[in-house]
Amino acid sequence: MRWALLRSGYFGMHRKVRMKRLLFPLLFAAVALGAIPMTTKAASAGQPAATAKYVCLIVLDAGRPDYITNNLKSMPNMRQFLTHARWYDRAWVGSLMSITPPDHAVIGTGSFPKDDGGIVNWDWGIHSTGKISPTFQALASYQNGYAFSVIQNSGSPTLSGMIRKKYPKGLVIAGSGAHFHAAGPMGGPDASWIFYYDRVNGNWAPRTLGKNPVPAAILNDPSLRVKLPASNNSTLPLTYDPVVLGQQDSLVVSSAIRSLQLYRPRAIMINLPEPDTAGHWSSSWYPEERRLYLSFDKDLGRLVAAYKAAGIYNKTLFVITADHGMIQYNHRVLDRTAVQDQINSTLGQHSTILFNGGGKGGPSMTSIWLKNPANNQKMATAIYQHKYDNVSAVYYLTNTNGQYQYRLAGCESCSPNLIKAYNYLLSTEAGPTGEDIAILLRENTGNSGLPTMYGRHGGADWGSQHVTLIISGPGVKNGRSEHPARLVDLAPTIERFMGITPNARDGLVLADAFQNPNPVDTTRQNQSDVMQNVYVSAISGRAQSDISLEARGLIANEIPADEVIIHWKRRWAVTIAGAAIILGTGVGLAWAIAQVRRQGTGLQWVD
Secondary structure (H helix, E strand, C coil), rough: HHHHHHHHCHHHHCCHHHHCCCHHHHHHHHHHHHHHCCCCCCCCCCCCCCCCCCEEEEECCCCHHHHHHHHHHHHHHHHHHHHHHHEEECCCCCCCCCCCHHHHHHHHCCCCCCCCCCCCCCCCEEEECCEECCCCCCCEEEEEEEEHHHHHHHCCCCCHHHHHHHHHCEEEEEECCCCHHHHHHHHHHHCCEEEEEEECCCCEEEEECCCCCCCCHHHHHHHCECCCCCCCCCCCCCCCCCCCCCHHHHHCCCCCCCHHHHHHHCCEEEEEHHHHHHHHCCCCCHHHHHHHHHHHHHHHHHHHHHHHHCCCCCHHEEEEEEECCCCEECCCEECHHHHHHHHHHCCCCCCCCCCEECCCCCEEEEEEEECCHHHHHHHHHHHHCCCCEEEEEEEEEEEEEEEEEEEEECCCCCCCCHHHHHHHHCCCCCHHHCCCCEEEEECCCCCCCCCCCEEEECCHHHHHHHHCCCECCCCCCEEECCCCEEEHHHHHHHHHHHCCCCCCCCCCCCCEECCCCCCHHHHHHHHHHHHHHHHHHHHHHHHHHHHHHHHHHCCCCCCCEEEEEECHHHHHHHHHHHHHHHHHHHHHHHHHHHHHHHHHHHCCCCC
């Protein structure tokens, strides 16, 4: 049972949700998964591995694995899909930061943030100017070409570029709903075209992202747009999900299907944004995620049917994954305002270029860019010594003759293996754009600010790092894998399946996904497993420990006064005060009634 719970992401769930869902959904999932073959007979040693001619990559934004395991009994298309697929139970982001733009760039390049142009965040501080970089959160950064130039100028090869080099006349397309900041970094500068969805004359309709125009047959197809409704039939604000829940993702799939029917691209890479939107903003988190995943199951069936109708299903590699996970933190935060105040009091006002970035609240880690990086060690050490609630570790960036490295200022109750895991994750963003101070938070913790946001991600916590990864297609070895696959490994693995010599800078081929793996790939994967398993076990183990401590009230919390969230200390204080008031009121009322009864015979009406 412990193995199943850990693999399903159980220890990253809010404890109320865990208790509510502990018995039946996981039991049903286990029953359903029992039908999935755990092993398969490999092809004979002399038989060459099958080669895929096409690829369909689906990114379920913030797609936690337990969204599938908890709902699998009601997902017939996914159950059928899994009978001939490789499912990676311990798949994780494997880099920082675990947020949408950098993770889609990692998927699209097979390179870590430090090597793909330095896409570590929505934006970052630039020491030479003391200013913030153009943000990957702005549509203009894609339409003017900036976001694509960052990747192109890095020199990192892209998955789109490698496929188009293999098939010069083939198309590689990428797309999303509202998340242009996902489709853009994933498709990158070498995609044939990239689409996203936006409000157009009262409709939710596809549009072109970047300089390469989406064909008019897609943009003007009336079946690929809907009128904007007055309600999206969910608890999500219309600002973030402007159509009926599930419809945004379905339209993205429909656009991919229409592109397949008209142009038969060699690669279709799509981001489905709604799981992320629901994770952030839904006040009915799991029920609405369930609605989305049951809708996705129907879309998966439609997509598979379209590939079969096109006659290329048996030549297509399917990859279903996620860019990051999601945590809900409704009573645990880091007081980011207090941290900023400490920096100001120590280094002076206006001593930071950027604090977190991408919004007031920031992700499930705290990133700080100082104007003077010579203060990195001093300030990081002071922050750690302050002992803020919910801090797991504090790191600072060093630069010695152009060699960037993160060094530990302090780690709270950390095992040697957890420190190794943190060191590894921070090494993936150790470059000129990396934050000067990185504060890693305990499990299910966010930064204060944006109190109406229910969920976040972004850090080294297991809830943010644990992702879905399923691969199916020609030459795929079906069954479960415990290899800790990373997002950076997807590009070289897809390239190998397509008969392309992998050219990723940082990722490796997931050899155990092949019926007939390349021996060199197998050796590299086995060598990687030695440390990657240590990292995943340490981070998931820390998550389990933090959640246990939290449930017992052993992790303190200091919630700022301006937060709507009420943590356990304040809840107890309010409860005790309320009980005292009620008790006092009751005693007073009883005394008054007794006095009235005692004196009642002597009372007279006076006109």
